[in-house]
Amino acid sequence: MSRSPFSRLSLCAAAIGALAITAFNVLPSRAAEDAVVIPAPAMDAAPSDAVQTTVLSGGCFWGVQGVFQHTAGVVSAVSGYAGGSKSTADYSMVSTGTTGHAESVQIKYDPKKISYGKLLQIFFSVAHDPTQLNQQGPDSGTQYRSAIFTTSDEQKKVADAYIAQLNAAKVYKKPIVTKVGPLQGFYPAEAYHQDYLTLHPNQPYIAYNDIPKVENLKKIFAENYIEKPTLVGNAKVTN
Template structure:
């Protein structure tokens, strides 16, 4: 998130937002209704899953508003414990991607439904090594299944997405092997809830939550998860 740190977002007179010192405002992200999964997840009991979809602030914010999600933790996936440090990860020199580990109740929200939400309002599956205004491999969109069932469903859904014609560009999001997930520093946890007026949250993440509410009102929860 070096671009968030070095290029804080500010309001401009017209009511749109721009990256300070970076010229005109960037175009808004496009949110699309991803297709309903043809392969449904068959799970019971509380489950966990890891999603990497660019800046973990927005990924966490969206899943925090999904009914059935019991916890959402921002963190780092793919590298070593020594590398699991914000300054190192944001420099782009580690093997980590910013990610979010969620715990969910499949009786309320299934894994395939989480995938649909993820690709509808969180991550653009046609982008590699970037999402929104952020650039670098640590912002890549990745699925990290934590069980054979999740892996099967994820593979089927990506294949379905490629056939669907919903996106004009090729689907490039990957499924990656699960490695140790390291929770990010405390100040990154529940960042959107604690900092609703932060420029980055207003510009990039609040619209994701708004799209969740618009697209999937049946699973939308108005309040953030609490610690």
């Protein structure tokens, strides 16, 4: 199903009801996927002096981008598409669920300030629910799947080991469905999708589904939280 920001807003409204929408300013917010406190990964990537890149997919990219833009050590977090071809990296096409793409966020990070394992811990804990198959909150379809696109063999080993660790510890009520595989290409999304959480904090979809994720980041990962987001407008977007 193709969704513009406005149709996505309508879907959220239908999902939570008109009363919930009018109550945003008087009731505590909550995320569609509740945060889960989870252990840190037993295995992590080796330290590096160079900026590293990974691509994470966990439902609508607005919220995932917003979380990592408030994460210390992240150099840039760009909304985009991964898993399909360059020719179909267009929002209207990706929204059909037939392109192979997932709404994704390209994260460039400084390993001296935050590790790859810590990024994954935040991803699995507050950014999305890794047990939902092809769905996050009110959004459904393969374009909203949970996925980790790795840029090195080491990243894949760490991600696979962490998923196995979390499943063995039974920190979730259901098994993790996140797919891990090498990044073949990342394509930045249209300009109006970038920095969406920061630019539209009062939009009902954002207020209900995504702002609570940033609040949970601040609460659960206080040492990794930064108040001022690292916006795409202040970063160079590259394919």
